[in-house]
Amino acid sequence: MRIPLSWLRDYVDVTLPIDELAERLTRSGLEVDSIERYGIEGAELPWDRDLIVVCNIREVTQHPNADRLVLAEVEFAPGQFHTVVTGAPNIQQWKGLGPITTPLRAVYAKEGSVLYDGHVEGRVKVTLKGKPVRGVMSDAMLCSEKELGMSDEHEGILLLPDDAPIGVPLVDYLGDAVIDIDVLPNMARTLSIVGMAREIAALTGQTIRLPKPMVKTAGAAVEQSIKVTIEATSLCPRFTATMVRNVTIKPSPFWMQRRLTMAGQRPINNIVDISNYVMLELGTPNHTFDADQVAQHHIVVRTAKPGETLKTLDGRTHSLAIDHLLVCDTTQALSVAGVMGGESSEVSPTTTNVLVEAAVWEPTIIRRMSSTFKLRSEASKRFERGVDAEMLDLAQRRLTELLQTYADGTVAPGMLDVRTTPALAVSMTLTTHEVRRILGLDFTVDQIAALLAPLAFTCTTVDAHTLLVGVPSYRMDVSHTADLCEEVARMYGYDNLPSTVMADELPTQRTNLALEREHYVRDVLAAAGLNEAITYSLTSRTAAAKLNPAELESSEYLHLANPLSPEREYMRRDILPTLLEAAAVNIRERGMTRLFEVGHVYHRRSDAILPTEPLRVAIVIAGKRNTTAWNAASSDSIDFYDIKGIVELLCERLQLSGITVSASDFTHLQPGRSASLRLTIGKDSFVVGSFGELHPEARDRFDIPAMRVAVAELDLEILLAHAAVPRYTSISRYPAASQDLAFIAPVAITAQAIEASIRKYAGNALSSIELFDVYAGANLGEGMRSLAFRITLRSTERTLTDAEVTKLRAKIIRGVEHENGAKIRA
Amino acid sequence: MSIIDQLAAIESAALASLHDITTIDALTAWKSDYLGKTGLIAKLSRELGALAAADRPAAGQRFNAVRASLDGAFAEREATVNAAAQGHAFASEALDVTLPGRPLTVGRLHPSTRVLRMITNIFAEMGFQVWESPEVETDTLNFELLNIPADHPARDMWDTFYIETPPGAEKVLLRTHTSPGQIHAMRAHAPNPVRVILPGKCFRYEQVSTRHEMMFHQVEGIAVGTNITFSDLKGTLIGFAERLYGSGIKTRFRPSYFPFTEPSVELDVECILCSGTGCRICKHSGWLEVSGAGMVHPDVLRNGGYDPAIYSGFAFGMGPERITMLRHGIDDIRWFFSGDERFLQQFI
């Protein structure tokens, strides 16, 4: 809401400097976005009081040496004259006509004035210096709005109304400021100059002065000329109409145009401007009809009939739905209530009689209609936040007064007034106990009443602890005692409230293991050298199809009803597609990536409208295992075993038991380098994720250059649920016996299987087992390989004897050979 | 030449040659030449028996003295040679200490994760526990139960992504704020007191720009009990701001509006970039918004299962990305979800 200071001052004395007023408003819930100053102190371009003044142009004559220039004879102070050279097109018409009967009022700037250069783009300050122009001395000028910083208008000089006082500093006549305030929905009462004046009066201890319109009436009474029928009674609490006859359509007065412009409204003509002016001044949107275009002068407020349409001024025809609220005559729709006017009854240059509507509409229907028609206007904004029905009388008087004065109209006596909802006086009980309970402030009833009174709440003391508070009609935001408490706190000043520590009992504290473990997983993965990414939960099936082409047609995705772009149209079902898109950028940029993400994915349910949101962890790594620094350990590239190492680390750190890895054929992974992770708990066994090297075709679809890209995606929820706290095992004091055993077995026999056999036969004496060499060579035979394990045997009770070790070794060898068809390597 | 004279000649020859020795090998050879079992001194000593008995003790003593003298000289020379050898070894291993150290591959947490943890830790100390709630919500939970019915002007405050649902089904949406968590948390605890914070992802139907994201994090907090006031809210939030920005930070507690709180408030802190003098980041106001908050609206308390005549409480919300941007001077929010390691690796 843009508030011109001069307009505000009509209704309240502004006692604070502008900056202080702005801070006061902001601290009272009316956040000031900006302050624009015109000419006054603190403005970007202050108008010098002595140099820039209102003047008279008495005569315009041809410049002796230049066709396009004229000489203006200017009176810049009573009885003081000067000749000014100008090329302004809007005074050419008086050239050579001798003294002008009603001299033109304009803005005169003397030598030394600082103005904006009117001839260059943007706002460039220049100091006015005298110089001869084609032989005539030019040391003063007549100013355009652009040169004064009032607007970008530079077509001609600024012409002022005839009553502008000659010789008066322009800053006194037109200097102003506009305070732009971000009005929140609960502050709808301040969406007007008068509403803001009321609030400022309350905040600064001043008194509001409401406008007192003076209306002379003549001719037939409104009741005899117009009829109003409200059919949709629940949607129109109050409807008023007045009539102004024999209006003249012309531009509105200078001051009104200036105020509208500063408030952000474009001036059109006197009728439209007066309508907007009163809306901005009193917060009451209103509508003017060409009364002679209203069939039978009978207004009907009703909902639309099936198939009904309305043509608007821009020539478009809108189809209406049966729950749309219309203002009609007896034959057709004239306007969509509170939202937009129709073409047939719009005030036009030929209009003579104006029917003025000021009404209050049910807020939600206005909001529905304005969003249906995509017409959010200043009017609909006010109606949907609530307009004070008790303000309509003043609004009608103000509208008719201005139409009488500035459109030369004759106001018909009376006002048609249809109320379907009686005015209700709202009052509430407020106790000192409630104020203490909600605010933590110990106030007496008198203190509370003193805080509320400036806001026009009427406070009646019921007893020492209780007030009966009457709510003004324009306070539609106040419906609970909590709202009154807010007003008490606001008037007391939020900054004056004490800062206290909660004295309430501490709720029972609970553990949140899943969350703690989730954080732990992030820490483990970061410690493993991975960078945490957070990618969009919104993606496309096209992105998912890069990983797995079948996703393109999948109907399993949650689909946005109103996506912003095709790239963010579906809720992700897996993390890898978006993480791989990020990884691809990193790889292209720096030849490597180390990313992980912990986050939710979204899975549709057939039996519920809300999805499940499983927690996942995904990892993408590619590039050199170590950095390429001069002293790095090795420059090998990452492969399957790097991602497996990370998965193993994670499982180990979560102390998961019952984890197995098996070769799998996930479509997004390269065959033979694709593994699934399985968790077995008692008799239940679940696949909890996949890992391996990205399939080269998928890699190409992500536009990643040819290289090994290792990925994993695991169901973190299940893993976290089965995580355990490490159990201490006692550390043996006795020496260990190391045995190196190499087994030759077919390649199809997994290392995991051989290791399991070793564990089984070594029994309790096994302290550790490490696979330290894998070898496949021609000497071993086709399809065979050798796996060499270092097995550490140790007892916690005594030193193992050589005989025991030898016996155990033989047992392990026999077991492994027997179970796996392996042979010990000699 | 007498045996004693011969001994003196050996001693002076030994000392002379020892002086020129620079290697351990030569030292070993010298020792065996002069002091070894078959060395010159041992050989000469065998001739002692030929001396008269009376001369033998003196000659014996002389032999011992020469041996001791040569042993001492040897030890001294050996120390010198060893020191020189070590010096050579060190010189050959000398490094350019200005070359870069061997890099470790260490990963980093996302800056939002770091700041979320900072926030949750501060509130944890005040007795708030972390609670989580779904990211996909119903219109009822995201709006209606928070006192924002359909067609309420306040709906303009949240541009919303909706999920396609079958005709007639309830509206489903991506939560626009973590506030539905208030309802979940209250319903899980009522009528017992509740004090939780709810961090999580939120979504807004908004064109992405340097300052606005369609996805972001929020941290919601709620405390409900029988003795919780607006002044407690002020104390809690200002305490938080002081922990985050340092005690002594200037704060401003300013009336605001949220449909689900009454009274409502916005907490500002003095702009940390310009110290309140006004800059581009604070839009020349000198203040930065930290948190929107208020006393839980009576209708919302009732929706959460509490009788508003007996219970009261406060709720607040804040955006970790904004706090992160201010903390690190990040000028473009779009980096947060880019997964770009050039961005991620800038934080600790």
Ligand SMILES: [Zn+2]
């Ligand atoms: Zn600043």
